[in-house]
Amino acid sequence: MLPKMLRFHFTTLSYFAPRASPFPLSLSISQAIPKPTRLRSQMASFSSSSSSKLLFRQLFEKDSSTYTYLLADASHPEKPALLIDPVDRTVDRDLSLIEQLGLKLVYAMNTHVHADHVTGTGLIKSKVPYVKSVISKASGASADFYVEPGDKIHFGDLFLEVRATPGHTLGCVTYVTGDAPDQPQPRMAFTGDTLLIRGCGRTDFQIFTLPKSTLIYPAHDYKGFTVSSVGEELQYNPRLTKDEETFKNIMANLNLPYPKMIDEAVPSNMVCGIQSKAS
Numbered sequence: 354m355l356p357k358m359l360r361f362h363f364t365t366l367s368y369f370a371p372r373a374s375p376f377p378l379s380l381s382i383s384q385a386i387p388k389p390t391r392l393r394s395q396m397a398s399f400s401s402s403s404s405s406k407l408l409f410r411q412l413f414e415k416d417s418s419t420y421t422y423l424l425a426d427a428s429h430p431e432k433p434a435l436l437i438d439p440v441d442r443t444v445d446r447d448l449s450l451i452e453q454l455g456l457k458l459v460y461a462m463n464t465h466v467h468a469d470h471v472t473g474t475g476l477i478k479s480k481v482p483y484v485k486s487v488i489s490k491a492s493g494a495s496a497d498f499y500v501e502p503g504d505k506i507h508f509g510d511l512f513l514e515v516r517a518t519p520g521h522t523l524g525c526v527t528y529v530t531g532d533a534p535d536q537p538q539p540r541m542a543f544t545g546d547t548l549l550i551r552g553c554g555r556t557d558f559q560i561f562t563l564p565k566s567t568l569i570y571p572a573h574d575y576k577g578f579t580v581s582s583v584g585e586e587l588q589y590n591p592r593l594t595k596d597e598e599t600f601k602n603i604m605a606n607l608n609l610p611y612p613k614m615i616d617e618a619v620p621s622n623m624v625c626g627i628q629s630k631a632s
Contacts, residue, residue, distance in 0.1 A: 407537045414440040417470040418573050425456045426509025433508040435460040438572050439473030462487040464545025465525040466622045468615040475626035492524030494623045521546040521554030539566040550578040
């Protein structure tokens with residue numbers, strides 16, 4: 354059962370495997386992160402000794418059933434904010450909300466290279482030029498900053514930890530709120546397509562090493578769910594409560610349809626959602 358499952362990483366790809374991008378990267382690793390400075394230092398530009406308070410919004414794009422997440426340190430004078438998995442079709446809505454709340458958007462981040470929608474990061478950067486895009490180095494996609502496991506993304510006195518969770522794609526990461534007394538509790542994990550509510554992409558099980566109280570916020574839901582927890586998914590997820598061989602068999606026989614937007618979305622998302630560069 355579960356203890357056996359936790360000993361392996363099932364990394365078969367759902368739709369595509371990261372490879373050398375046919376599109377030139379706009380920023381190399383050395384350009385985005387000048388050596389020897391680590392990313393976590395680059396992203397710690399908003400620091401304050403004041404107590405932190407998380408402002409959190411879960412937003413929805415109905416055509417692709419995608420969740421976008423807005424997080425901000427509302428107690429900081431500049432109210433720095435970030436977006437996780439923005440969608441191009443809802444960029445104006447998201448930026449309007451950020452303006453209404455008096456926030457300063459700092460990062461537009463992706464959990465992976467999406468196949469079912471075009472990311473909003475490129476469009477956001479065209480409208481708010483100082484915003485920096487973020488994606489995993491393993492994704493092979495273009496971005497201003499490339500994250501690796503263990504990196505910390507700071508916004509005000511709050512931060513997210515980067516965890517590699519390959520499986521759905523080799524470049525998938527999960528962003529987890531910090532493990533410190535001054536960070537939000539319970540912790541929150543933004544799992545992309547790796548772990549869904551009562552479902553999963555082809556997944557990496559290290560998510561289940563987080564505390565059972567950790568809240569799970571996926572990139573998609575198709576049944577009206579909004580949030581779960583590590584404990585709930587350990588107990589009720591119909592795929593992840595099976596033994597290893599049964600799980601492999603389930604995932605190998607999903608017979609998922611070819612994503613209708615994959616031929617548009619993947620090339621665009623490899624270049625930060627800037628469609629003119631993908632054409």
